[in-house]
Amino acid sequence: xxxxxxxxxxxxxxxxxxxxxxxxxxxxxxxxxxxxxxxxxxxxxxxxxxxxxxxxxxxxxxxxxxxxxxxxxxxxxxxxxxxxxxxxxxxxxxxxxxxxxxxxxxxxxxxxxxxxxxxxxxxxx
Amino acid sequence: xxxxxxxxxxxxxxxxxxxxxxxxxxxxxxxxxxxxxxxxxxxxxxxxxxxxxxxxxxxxxxxxxxxxxxxxxxxxxxxxxxxxxxxxxxxxxxxxxxxxxxxxxxxxxxxxxxxxxxxxxxxxxxxxxxxxxxxxxxxxxxxxxxxxxxxxxxxxxxxxxxxxxxxxxxxxxxxxxxxxxxxxxxxxxxxxxxxxxxxxxxxxxxxxxxxxxxxxxxxxxxxxxxxxxxxxxxxxxxxxxxxxxxxxxxxxxxxxxxxxxxxxxxxxxxxxxxxxxxxxxxxxxxxxxxxxxxxxxxxxxx
Numbered sequence: 001x002x003x004x005x006x007x008x009x010x011x012x013x014x015x016x017x018x019x020x021x022x023x024x025x026x027x028x029x030x031x032x033x034x035x036x037x038x039x040x041x042x043x044x045x046x047x048x049x050x051x052x053x054x055x056x057x058x059x060x061x062x063x064x065x066x067x068x069x070x071x072x073x074x075x076x077x078x079x080x081x082x083x084x085x086x087x088x089x090x091x092x093x094x095x096x097x098x099x100x101x102x103x104x105x106x107x108x109x110x111x112x113x114x115x116x117x118x119x120x121x122x123x124x125x
Numbered sequence: 126x127x128x129x130x131x132x133x134x135x136x137x138x139x140x141x142x143x144x145x146x147x148x149x150x151x152x153x154x155x156x157x158x159x160x161x162x163x164x165x166x167x168x169x170x171x172x173x174x175x176x177x178x179x180x181x182x183x184x185x186x187x188x189x190x191x192x193x194x195x196x197x198x199x200x201x202x203x204x205x206x207x208x209x210x211x212x213x214x215x216x217x218x219x220x221x222x223x224x225x226x227x228x229x230x231x232x233x234x235x236x237x238x239x240x241x242x243x244x245x246x247x248x249x250x251x252x253x254x255x256x257x258x259x260x261x262x263x264x265x266x267x268x269x270x271x272x273x274x275x276x277x278x279x280x281x282x283x284x285x286x287x288x289x290x291x292x293x294x295x296x297x298x299x300x301x302x303x304x305x306x307x308x309x310x311x312x313x314x315x316x317x318x319x320x321x322x323x324x325x326x327x328x329x330x331x332x333x334x335x336x337x338x339x340x341x342x343x344x345x346x347x348x349x350x351x352x353x354x355x356x357x358x359x360x361x362x363x364x365x366x367x368x369x370x371x372x373x374x375x376x377x378x379x380x381x382x383x384x385x386x387x388x389x390x391x392x393x394x395x396x397x398x399x400x401x402x403x404x405x406x407x408x409x410x411x412x413x414x415x416x417x418x419x420x421x422x423x424x425x426x427x
Contacts, residue, residue: 079368083328086366087321090359095366097393102368103335111368 003028005035010042011112013105017050025061032065033072042074043112047105049080059094066099075100075115079108148261153201155247156240164193167232167239176231179222188215196236200265205272212273216280229277230270237266297323299330305337306407307369310400312345320356324363331369338410339364340403344375354389361394370410371395374403 002024006013012035014028032044046062048054054062066076077100081089089095100115102108156163168189171177177185191211199208216229244262248255297319300308309327331339341360346353361371373396376384384391397403408415 081366081368083325083332083363083367086328086363087324089366090363095362097362097365101366103332103337107335107337107368 002031005031007035007039007041008109010040010116011045011109012036012039012041012043013045013047015047015050019051019053020058022057025058029061029065033068036069036072036074042116044069044074044076045105045108045112046076046078047080047108048078048085049082049104051085052082054081054085054089054094056092056094059089059096063096063099075112077102077108077111079104148258149200149265152244152258152262153197155244156197156200159243160193160197163239163243164189167193167236170235170239171232174231174235176228176235177224179224180219191215192232192236196269199269200262203265205268208269209272209276212276213280216277217284220281220284226274226278226281230274233270233273237270240266293319293322297326299327301330301334301336302340302404303408303411303413305335305411306404307331307334307336307339308342308400308404309339310342310345314348315346315353315356317352317356320353320360324356324360327360328363328367331364331367336369338407339369339371340400340407341371341373342375342400342403343373343380344377344400346375346380349376349380349384351387351389354384354387354391358391358394372397372403372406374398374400 001018003014003016003020005028006015012032014032016028020028032046035041036044044065046065051058062078066078069076078096079102081101100111102111164186168182168186171185171189172182180188192215195208195211199205219229241259241262244258245255248258292313297309297311300310302308307327307330309323311323315323327339330336341357343349343357349357357373361373364371371394373394376396376398397406405415
């Protein structure tokens with residue numbers, strides 16, 4: 001089942017409900033990048049709260065989406081990484097240092113609001 | 126530990142199969158008849174040797190009596206369970222009072238010597254009989270000494286293990302300073318096991334308290350080497366994955382110099398001089414503005 005992508009104002013919200021196969025990861029990546037252009041989205045939130053494992057392929061794919069999103073003038077934030085998943089990820093060296101993360105959906109929305117406000121300030125200045 | 130005990134017990138048991146058991150009843154009744162004298166002599170020798178300094182003479186005497194009786198029982202029946210149980214119980218009572226391993230071994234060996242001397246004295250006319258009695262006595266006595274010593278060490282290891290667990294639990298409190306702000310003061314050495322446990326606790330606290338900033342204070346960490354630094358970096362990264370920023374505070378100038386010399390890359394870690402500075406910086410990040418109540422009031426009036 002493909003990951004549903006919801007449009008919420010200027011943002012796209014992809015909520016991953018289950019462990020993803022590599023194929024599904026690629027499909028999600030493609031759909032997200034397509035819809036940014038389609039809806040002129042300013043930000044993407046990927047909710048991974050339901051994922052028990054984030055392996056190197058998944059984290060690399062998410063990172064690719066985030067960096068591509070940035071090139072298209074939007075920002076992506078990953079939310080809902082569970083404590084033990086976070087611990088396992090650093091153990092395996094999957095840091096995602098250059099990617100935005102937030103605790104949950106609410107925090108993610110707040111982060112994007114703040115990011116857009118800062119951009120607007122910078123543009124004015 | 127238990128397995129090792131049994132191994133040693135079997136080892137010491139081996140010489141007993143020489144058919145000298147016939148001497149044991151005689152030996153036991155001799156010890157029973159002279160109970161009072163031998164017991165006193167033993168207690169006297171313990172005091173002379175300045176063992177068990179942590180205990181009063183009455184206490185020593187009452188323990189001596191119990192140990193003596195158990196000792197003779199064990200010689201008689203060959204069953205070590207009640208002695209072992211008693212030794213563990215005794216260890217549990219005396220370990221908190223600072224009794225050392227050498228003292229425990231010392232007193233058991235003294236008892237062995239006291240009893241052996243009394244046997245020499247009794248059978249000095251008949252060397253052959255003395256030999257047979259000693260053949261029966263020595264393995265049993267050595268076995269008892271081993272059991273008491275091992276029980277003591279075993280009990281001590283158990284106590285130490287328990288204390289270590291307690292210290293581990295105590296030493297990593299995750300404190301909420303303000304809404305969305307956690308502080309983690311680390312006290313004591315950080316090893317891999319502790320670092321892992323600490324990270325796990327912190328990550329769970331980040332989720333529970335919905336923390337956005339965490340201040341890790343390492344003023345209480347005596348030394349920071351490459352491993353500790355790497356543990357810290359891992360903790361910082363794991364927190365970041367959960368959306369919390371981390372400030373590390375309390376790096377002393379010595380530690381900072383060591384890290385630079387070691388070439389540890391801490392570029393992804395935000396550091397602030399001390400805990401106060403860390404908390405202030407965290408408040409700033411969270412958008413708090415802290416003012417003195419006094420300073421604010423005249424303005425209100427005016």
